Amino acid sequence: xxxxxxxxxxxxxxxxxxxxxxxxxxxxxxxxxxxxxxxxxxxxxxxxxxxxxxxxxxxxxxxxxxxxxxxxxxxxxxxxxxxxxxxxxxxxxxxxxxxxxxxxxxxxxxxxxxxxxxxxxxxxxxxxxxxxxxxxxxxxxxxxxxxxxxxxxxxxxxxxxxxxxxxxxxxxxxxxxxxxxxxxxxxxxxxxxxxxxxxxxxxxxxxxxxxxxxxxxxxxxxxxxxxxxxxxxxxxxxxxxxxxxxxxxxxxxxxxxxxxxxxxxxxxxxxxxxxxxxxxxxxxxxxxxxxxxxxxxxxxxxxxxxxxxxxxxxxxxxxxxxxxxxxxxxxxxxxxxxxxxxxxxxxxxxxxxxxxxxxxxxxxxxxxxxxxxxxxxxxxxxxxxxxxxxxxxxxxxxxxxxxxxxxxxxxxxxxxxxxxxxxxxxxxxxxxxxxxxxxxxxxxxxxxxxxxxxxxxxxxxxxxxxxxxxxxxxxxxxxxxxxxxxxxxxxxxxxxxxxxxxxxxxxxxxxxxxxxxxxxxxxxxxxxx
Amino acid sequence: xxxxxxxxxxxxxxxxxxxxxxxxxxxxxxxxxxxxxxxxxxxxxxxxxxxxxxxxxxxxxxxxxxxxxxxxxxxxxxxxxxxxxxxxxxxxxxxxxxxxxxxxxx
Numbered sequence: 001x002x003x004x005x006x007x008x009x010x011x012x013x014x015x016x017x018x019x020x021x022x023x024x025x026x027x028x029x030x031x032x033x034x035x036x037x038x039x040x041x042x043x044x045x046x047x048x049x050x051x052x053x054x055x056x057x058x059x060x061x062x063x064x065x066x067x068x069x070x071x072x073x074x075x076x077x078x079x080x081x082x083x084x085x086x087x088x089x090x091x092x093x094x095x096x097x098x099x100x101x102x103x104x105x106x107x108x109x110x111x112x113x114x115x116x117x118x119x120x121x122x123x124x125x126x127x128x129x130x131x132x133x134x135x136x137x138x139x140x141x142x143x144x145x146x147x148x149x150x151x152x153x154x155x156x157x158x159x160x161x162x163x164x165x166x167x168x169x170x171x172x173x174x175x176x177x178x179x180x181x182x183x184x185x186x187x188x189x190x191x192x193x194x195x196x197x198x199x200x201x202x203x204x205x206x207x208x209x210x211x212x213x214x215x216x217x218x219x220x221x222x223x224x225x226x227x228x229x230x231x232x233x234x235x236x237x238x239x240x241x242x243x244x245x246x247x248x249x250x251x252x253x254x255x256x257x258x259x260x261x262x263x264x265x266x267x268x269x270x271x272x273x274x275x276x277x278x279x280x281x282x283x284x285x286x287x288x289x290x291x292x293x294x295x296x297x298x299x300x301x302x303x304x305x306x307x308x309x310x311x312x313x314x315x316x317x318x319x320x321x322x323x324x325x326x327x328x329x330x331x332x333x334x335x336x337x338x339x340x341x342x343x344x345x346x347x348x349x350x351x352x353x354x355x356x357x358x359x360x361x362x363x364x365x366x367x368x369x370x371x372x373x374x375x376x377x378x379x380x381x382x383x384x385x386x387x388x389x390x391x392x393x394x395x396x397x398x399x400x401x402x403x404x405x406x407x408x409x410x411x412x413x414x415x416x417x418x419x420x421x422x423x424x425x426x427x428x429x430x431x432x433x434x435x436x437x438x439x440x441x442x443x444x445x446x447x448x449x450x451x452x453x454x455x456x457x458x459x460x461x462x463x464x465x466x467x468x469x470x471x472x473x474x475x476x477x478x479x480x481x482x483x484x485x486x487x488x489x490x491x492x493x494x495x496x497x498x499x500x501x502x503x504x505x506x507x508x509x510x511x512x513x514x515x516x517x518x519x520x521x522x523x524x525x526x527x528x529x
Numbered sequence: 530x531x532x533x534x535x536x537x538x539x540x541x542x543x544x545x546x547x548x549x550x551x552x553x554x555x556x557x558x559x560x561x562x563x564x565x566x567x568x569x570x571x572x573x574x575x576x577x578x579x580x581x582x583x584x585x586x587x588x589x590x591x592x593x594x595x596x597x598x599x600x601x602x603x604x605x606x607x608x609x610x611x612x613x614x615x616x617x618x619x620x621x622x623x624x625x626x627x628x629x630x631x632x633x634x635x
Contacts, residue, residue, distance in 0.1 A: 118612055212588050226586050250596055258594040295567045338571045349546070356547070358626055363617035370628045372547070380549030389558055391546045393565060396534065409572055411583030416575075418587055455561045456568050472587020497588050 005030035006182035007523075010090045010239040013185060014131070017089030020078065024071035024089030028133050031091045032064050035135070035183045038161075038526050043139045043154030045113050050156070053164060056526055057156045058178035060096050061104050062136040067091070070133045077131075085131030087246060092127060092186040093178045095171075096137035097144055098230070099219040100124050107221045108152035109142045111355050111362045111382035121219020122254065123188055123230045123247040130246040135184050138174030143352070144195055144223050145386035147461040149173030150452045153384050159448070160203060161524035162487055166445035169199030169461075175233045176203035181526050186243050187233040192224045193340055194440075194465025196231045197477035201440035201490020204479045204524070206240045206507070208232045209465075211498045212472035213258040215244070216251035224347040225256075227340075227469045237478070237507040241265040244500060263501050273509045274321030276434040276502070278493075279328035279424060280314060284438035288334040289460040306439045309480040309489040314437055316513040317506065328424050328431055332416045336466040337459055339417070342397045342410035343470075349394025352387055355379065389455060418471040425496040434502050438464055440477040440490030468494050476503040478510060482519045534562045 005013075005027055016022040040055025041047070042062060077084045099105045099117030106112045120128075128134060139158050141151040149157045149170035158173045160166040161181040168177040172189030176199035179187050189196040191209035200207025208231045215230045222228060232243035245265045251257040285307055288299045301307070318324050357363035357378030364377035383391075397406035424431040442463060451458050468475040473494055480491035491510075493503045514520060534542070539559045543550060550558065606612060618625040 115615060116611075118606065118608070118615070212586065213590075213594070252596070252599060255596055255599065257596070258590070259596050260594050290564075290568050295564065297571065332575075335572060335575060338569045341565050341569050342572075353547075357617060359624060360615040360617075368627050370630045371626050372630055374627045375547040376549040379547055383548070385554060385557060388546075388548055388550070388554065389561055391548065392539075392542050392558060393562055395542050395545045396538075396562070397569075405573075406569065408583055409577070410569075411585060412577055412581045413572055413575060414584040414587070415581050418584055454564075456564050459565075459568075470584075470587055 006034040008185065009236055010087065010185035010234060011242055013090050014086060014088050017074065018078070018084060022089070024074035024133060025068065027089045028067050028071040028091060031135065031182070031184060032067065035059070035062065038181050039183060041156070043108070043152055043156060045110060045153055047155035052156065053159070056159055056161055056177050056181045056183070058093070058138045058158050058174045058181065058183055060106060060108065060137050060139050060154050060174070063103055063134060067133050067135050070128065074131050074133065085129065086242065087127060088131035090132045090186060091135050091184045092132050092188065093135050093138045093175060093184040094124055094188045095140050095175050095190060097140060097190055097221050098124055098188060099221070100134065100137065103137060105137070105221070106154065107143045108140045108154050109382065109384065109387065110153045113153070113362065115361050119219065122216035122251045124219065126247050127188065127243070132186070138178050138187065140174055141171035141386065142384045143221070143387050144171040144190060144192060145390055146170045147194070147198055147458050148446070148452055149199070150448065151384060151386045160445045161526040162204060163445065163485070164526065165447055166487065167202065167448055169202035169445060171195040172233065173199045176200050176205050176207065179203070179205045179233050179235055180524050185235065186239060189231055189233050190220060191229050191231050191469065192227045192344065193469055194462035196233060197440050197465045197475055197490070197492060198461055200233055200477040202445035202488065204488030206234045206237055206479070207477040208240050208244060208500070209468060209475040210244060210248065210500060211474045213256050214248050214474070214498065214500070216254040216257040218251055218253035222351040224344040225351065226347060227344060237504055237511055238266070238269060241269060241504045260498060265501055265504055268501055268505050269508045271505055272320055273317050273506055275323070276506065277323045277325055277432055278314065278317055278506065279325045279431060279433040279436045280310070281328040281330040281436060281438065283330040283333040284436070284464055287442045287460065287463050289463070290456055292454055292457050302439055302442055305483040306442070306489055310437060310439050310491050313480055313491050313510055316510060317437070320509050320513055325431060325433060328433065328436065330420045330424070330467070332413065332420050333467055334463070335413050336417060336470060337463050339410040339413045339470060340466050341393070341459065342406050343414065345390050345394035346398040346407055347394070348390040349398070352391050355382065357382070414470045417467050420467070421471045421473055421494070421496070434495065435499070435506055436494045438492045438494065440464060440492040444483050444485070444487040444489060464492065473497055474500050474503060476507050478507050481517070482522060532563050533566050534559055
């Protein structure tokens, strides 16, 4: 039986559209029909979190008409003999933290619920210029603040297509749920502490956190400006590489987007892993977190299924000729979350000060005596509790009398986290690694409402992903099997600055080595229903 | 255990943050702040040698990777009406806000 259109790989859709076997319009219509079947009502302000528990709810705004118009443009270009671009007709979704001109760009917050973006984010513009067709904006944690997507002001929040009682992860949970459920072949997410890789692991899809600066942040509503990176969500490594190829590169609108040339991510994809040195670190096989009851630090080994998935991946890569280096010390891994609690909050508080009810977004309708009261009421009513929590924490740890103890100390610990990576990736060092192979997450997808509300425990879902954000290095999360409950397991590759090509190459070798395994043929429940 | 963020300090932070909270929100947020700070205290135990500099970025910028400064040029937005239509309150093209608190200088 041939693969239905909503589950075709992006590179296959582009090939068929470019060659005329399929039209972009046909693809768009097929995927829109599929969305109508599986997604249910979109998230909305004041919506019931429990509504339609048998649907995915990835979307906030479906832009069907816009998508069909775009598809027709692609078809017209092909009919005119023009090059429609490398992503011709590929349907994709955008995390609603990016601006897209003329569409609501909400950040999943009441604060921006009525905001229609006046310009389009660079990564979105590049995808559209490459012929990709945007289906709409997908849900997330409010302002990306969370790891389950449940803190969205637009309810119901997304559910995990593999088990609809579980969270899809977050904050790019709408992106990963959509891609897993066949609602678009690709999605554009963002990763500040693991917000692409963690939900990718929970939803059994591929998620890429590019090197900081590799992809422009122009049009990304900022959270932690030194940590945020836009990146691809896809169902396979080739599609992720193709998507990054289109998005990456310098941008006159973002001075943090680096001017280094973008390598050809596709040409080396099938080269295999012979001769590559891949490390395993014991520091990524345990987590340290504060006990939810008494706050004392607890150290725990990861669940056996997660550990086994990573070790099996190492064996598979070794069988392909990679050299596996064990016992690689990454001693500062456990400090990633405490340092992040400080650094990201300071940056968030600073970025969120622009939302004041003056020029755009939410303004209180209550009578106010003066401007300051208008700020307080607008922000009090417009922000949910997660943004408020981050603003308050940021104000505290950066205050003059506390910043030496907190903010400056956290930034110095960030240096130590970075040095852990520099030491093991150093080509002249003792380890000389091309990549580290780790689990992506300490658990599989947790039940809805299980963790939400405990902001500390929720943050520790990112313990194995956040070090890459502190260090700026690239990371790739790959589906690595299913556990006994049928939930996806994620494995992660981390590499030196700008080593995305190598990570894709290893990821592709792993895909090929495991292509015949039974779990690869398993699809999320919702797809059958 | 002594709480780091006391109710008084919390009120001060809420003021600095330009927020207004319901009593329930205030209670939840203050408890979460104290909980997060407990986690942050793990950092105090790390020995930090003198010479370790703060990192404001993970990846360092080099002359090869840094874009040149942008030209300081004024670029008008083509659709001013669309921008102004986003403003909560306008009057004849001006953005209207409530009274700005001020003290008269004698």
